[in-house]
Amino acid sequence: MRTKLFLFTIGLFFLAIIFSPKEIFACESCTIPNLGRNRGTVTTESKDKKLFFKYLYEQQDWDEIPASEAHKLHEDGHHVHDKTKEEFHHFSLGGKLADQFTVYTDIPYVIRNSIEIEVHARLGANEKSEGWGDLFLFGDYAFFKEENKSGSFVGGIKFPTGSTDEVNSAGDKFELELQPGTGSFDYAAGGVYKQQMNRVDVLANMAYVFKTEGARDFEFGDLFSASLFVDYLLNPESEMFNTKIGIDTNFQYERKQSKNAGTVPDSGGTTLLLGPALNVGATRDIAVFSSFMFPVYQNLGGVHQELDYTWTAGGKIAW
Numbered sequence: 001m002r003t004k005l006f007l008f009t010i011g012l013f014f015l016a017i018i019f020s021p022k023e024i025f026a027c028e029s030c031t032i033p034n035l036g037r038n039r040g041t042v043t044t045e046s047k048d049k050k051l052f053f054k055y056l057y058e059q060q061d062w063d064e065i066p067a068s069e070a071h072k073l074h075e076d077g078h079h080v081h082d083k084t085k086e087e088f089h090h091f092s093l094g095g096k097l098a099d100q101f102t103v104y105t106d107i108p109y110v111i112r113n114s115i116e117i118e119v120h121a122r123l124g125a126n127e128k129s130e131g132w133g134d135l136f137l138f139g140d141y142a143f144f145k146e147e148n149k150s151g152s153f154v155g156g157i158k159f160p161t162g163s164t165d166e167v168n169s170a171g172d173k174f175e176l177e178l179q180p181g182t183g184s185f186d187y188a189a190g191g192v193y194k195q196q197m198n199r200v201d202v203l204a205n206m207a208y209v210f211k212t213e214g215a216r217d218f219e220f221g222d223l224f225s226a227s228l229f230v231d232y233l234l235n236p237e238s239e240m241f242n243t244k245i246g247i248d249t250n251f252q253y254e255r256k257q258s259k260n261a262g263t264v265p266d267s268g269g270t271t272l273l274l275g276p277a278l279n280v281g282a283t284r285d286i287a288v289f290s291s292f293m294f295p296v297y298q299n300l301g302g303v304h305q306e307l308d309y310t311w312t313a314g315g316k317i318a319w
Helices: 002-019 067-075
Strands: 051-062 083-098 101-115 126-132 135-145 149-159 186-197 200-210 223-233 242-254 257-259 262-264 269-281 286-300 307-318
Antiparallel strands (some): 223 242
């Protein structure tokens, strides 16, 4: 029976990949892909622990385009950027309002590094945009919960708290894709399923993010995300430093962006990420974790930079 449930969960995940529109990587921070991740490591499923704080560092490294080539693409009318590295310092605080209902917030400090490609006199100059990003508020309602498995509905709203007015070294505003914030209210809805089978933990989630128009009449494309996390507990007899190794998989599809009510051809697309993960429960109330993912498939819309890899590291404490 457990084997059938495990295969059923995996089957649902890959069906979502197969039948999703084939057109990403939307620069969406890992807030959405990691819904439910590390939830059971500490606290939020423990009756005597009501609050938790989590810090997560995320880095995305991009395949650079030679500045002269990117400049030519820009001159030819393509909506192109030349990012090098993006960093997100996520700060999350949450708690249980009831046995089946958890709420939490996530706000990132965003650092986006890029190369100047528009102004010929400054071609190839290194630029950096940084500041607080947009605040996410999430709710997680467990509609069923048993000893070794659970299912939850999740939903959230993103508030336009992040800066959209950062300027480069010449004093010109960065384009919105390079700003810490978006200037838009966005809405997320989805679900999380988790099951424990002896030493194996399986977590699957799906979410759809509805984007709205933000600053400068720009609207990012709606985002669909589906993830599958499989962890194996190495030392089940240990009371401290429970160590899990695993495989993380994330599929993302982004619809086309729009600007001034017109579609941006060089946007949207599909990315499939895969890589190893490590989770360590140092004590009952403290955990650390890390993951490394690289794209095994990218089918991006128009002229678009590709992602080289992304990795995360963080910790969580409950009280």
